[in-house]
Amino acid sequence: xxxxxxxxxxxxxxxxxxxxxxxxxxxxxxxxxxxxxxxxxxxxxxxxxxxxxxxxxxxxxxxxxxxxxxxxxxxxxxxxxxxxxxxxxxxxxxxxxxxxxxxxxxxxxxxxxxxxx
Ligand SMILES: [Zn+2]
Numbered sequence: 001x002x003x004x005x006x007x008x009x010x011x012x013x014x015x016x017x018x019x020x021x022x023x024x025x026x027x028x029x030x031x032x033x034x035x036x037x038x039x040x041x042x043x044x045x046x047x048x049x050x051x052x053x054x055x056x057x058x059x060x061x062x063x064x065x066x067x068x069x070x071x072x073x074x075x076x077x078x079x080x081x082x083x084x085x086x087x088x089x090x091x092x093x094x095x096x097x098x099x100x101x102x103x104x105x106x107x108x109x110x111x112x113x114x115x116x117x
Contacts, residue, residue, distance in 0.1 A: 008109045022104045023099045033096055034089035035067040038078065064090070 008016065042057025044050075052058050062083050063075040078086050110116050 008105060008111055011109075013110065013113060013115045015051050016110055017064060020103055023103050023106075027096055030096065032089050033093040034086060035047050035093045036064040036073075037098075038083070038087060039065050041074070041075075053072070057067060061108040077095075 011019065040060040040062055042052075042059040043061060044052045045058060047053070062078040062080070064078050064086060065073040065075055067073050107116065
């Protein structure tokens with residue numbers, strides 16, 4: 001059963017620790033995590049006489065849009081044969097980040113009950 005973070009107050013200390021252990025043991029290999037969003041974009045090659053100059057773009061190609069603090073996202077080209085791998089890494093990062101949010105919320109709840117650790 002899924003518990004939202006706001007439901008943590010209804011769980012016992014024991015249940016909180018069990019949930020925390022399950023979340024921690026489900027964390028993927030953190031070395032493979034990749035934060036970003038896969039986007040599909042057409043491109044102009046820059047040649048004057050090319051069909052793309054009149055709007056018939058090349059592609060679409062897949063890019064990973066990587067957020068940069070205080071700047072525009074960086075677009076990294078993803079070769080077709082790597083799209084599946086990268087999509088898996090991005091999905092893993094989303095899951096791990098959500099798990100970390102929940103683990104830290106559980107720890108805050110445990111602290112509030114004077115039962116840290
Ligand atoms: Zn072109």
